[in-house]
Amino acid sequence: MKWLQSLTVLAACSALVLISGDPAVAGTNFGYGNVGASKKDDTIAAAVAIHYTSSGNSGGSGTITSADSNWTPPACWYAPEWSASDFQKFRQGVYFSAVHDPDLPSDVRGDISDENQNYANGDYDNYNLDKEKEGMWWGPQQNPNASLADQSKCDKDPFWVKKGETPDVPQAVKPETLAGLAYEQIHVPGTKVTLAPSGASKVNLPTWAWLDKGDFQPVSVTASLDAPGLHIEATTVAKPVALSINPGTKDAELLPASGKCVLNDDGSIGQPYARGKADETPPCGVIYRRSSGNGTFDLRATATWEITWTGTGGAGGSLPDGEYGNNQAVTVQEIQAVNR
Structure with a gap:
């Protein structure tokens, strides 16, 4: 099961509320350029957000809609989410929520455990903590105005990207992505x-x-x-x-x-x-x-x-x-x- 699918089931079963105890638990606050922003302490940085600035008669009375019914703003995209240490805390929080949720199906709990092992001891050598200043973990972000089906099309597991590089991944954030999101903000x-x-x-x-x-x-x-x-x-x-x-x-x-x-x-x-x-x-x-x-x-x-x-x-x-x-x-x- 993909990472996003695991979190979806986990959220449905336990709402991923913050719970007391260590390690710190980060919620999955999927949304408009601000994913994983919930935090228990100040050591978990919020996700990289998309910022909007307006000019002209931006205080208008309504938002425009596309005259082309076949076009819609981006529903989801991949963007920088976590430093290595923040990603470690996030993953540990997900795992902590999973093992303490008696209603969570065992196969989902197992998937989350396997994923944590991969990030901790597998392909990435302890969440890439030794590369803290060399890059960031990228993950999916969703447009809340899009349908859930379209939001879930970005289901790729979080992946590591070196600083200054743009990954060769479909739906990775790019200027055209931001242009479509800005369209939706025009008043x-x-x-x-x-x-x-x-x-x-x-x-x-x-x-x-x-x-x-x-x-x-x-x-x-x-x-x-x-x-x-x-x-x-x-x-x-x-x-x-x-x-x-x-x-x-x-x-x-x-x-x-x-x-x-x-x-x-x-x-x-x-x-x-x-x-x-x-x-x-x-x-x-x-x-x-x-x-x-x-x-x-x-x-x-x-x-x-x-x-x-x-x-x-x-x-x-x-x-x-x-x-x-x-x-x-x-x-x-x-x-x-x-x-x-």
Whole structure:
């Protein structure tokens, strides 16, 4: 049974709670770049964490989602986890929890014991304690937003990596990994558009929709990972490129017909209504063909964000466009004609 599978069963049986006594017990706090961080004393260092910094309008109202349903951020990856001495304490803690758990299946207990023997007396010569300053133990980390099935795909046993080296292992952390994780951290502003007329829209007359140039600016998030002899980072940038209008009813005509209003040169979308434009067709808007009666239509404006990234060593590329939108209620009335 693989190391991760053993810990999964152990966690299910005993929840891997910290228990009193020696040796110190480290929990398996699997999660977003911070695995094995629980500790009994200050001698067990937390795992190497991924840090995020934002720029631009990062205080937005929501996170973007990928327009490509086939793409998702990384579910798991391998990264530096422990120094040699920390790994020894971690493994001893796992073993200590196992042997004191009466509900743990004997085969799992045996697997953990065999693994400990391998690290202590087998391939690695006492957890590589004599190489404390020469490298680190790498292990799996998981994205808590991913499914458990996808998280568990990183099931390789912890492995030793020399300082300054990047292992030739599928799913080892790299700039592209961090770019995908940074994507998930991007917050963008809401998309409540300005409408004209400002009160109720009228059947068969254009409703103008626009966003001022200051409403949307590029947003970026940088994800970085630092360990002895290793620095990896990636900056993911979201740039607004278009706004799509869904009028909330099939009885409407979109302007333009595609429903996608592109960004103007000054960063605005659409065009503000002004007196004297009543007979003009707005570059962004909608014409409702029936009234909303006693209710309203939920007009939804969804912004499209173009996603690019750059990373350590000149790496870079693009990721699927992101989307984020909001609903707003629109009242549509019939035009009242007066006969004289």
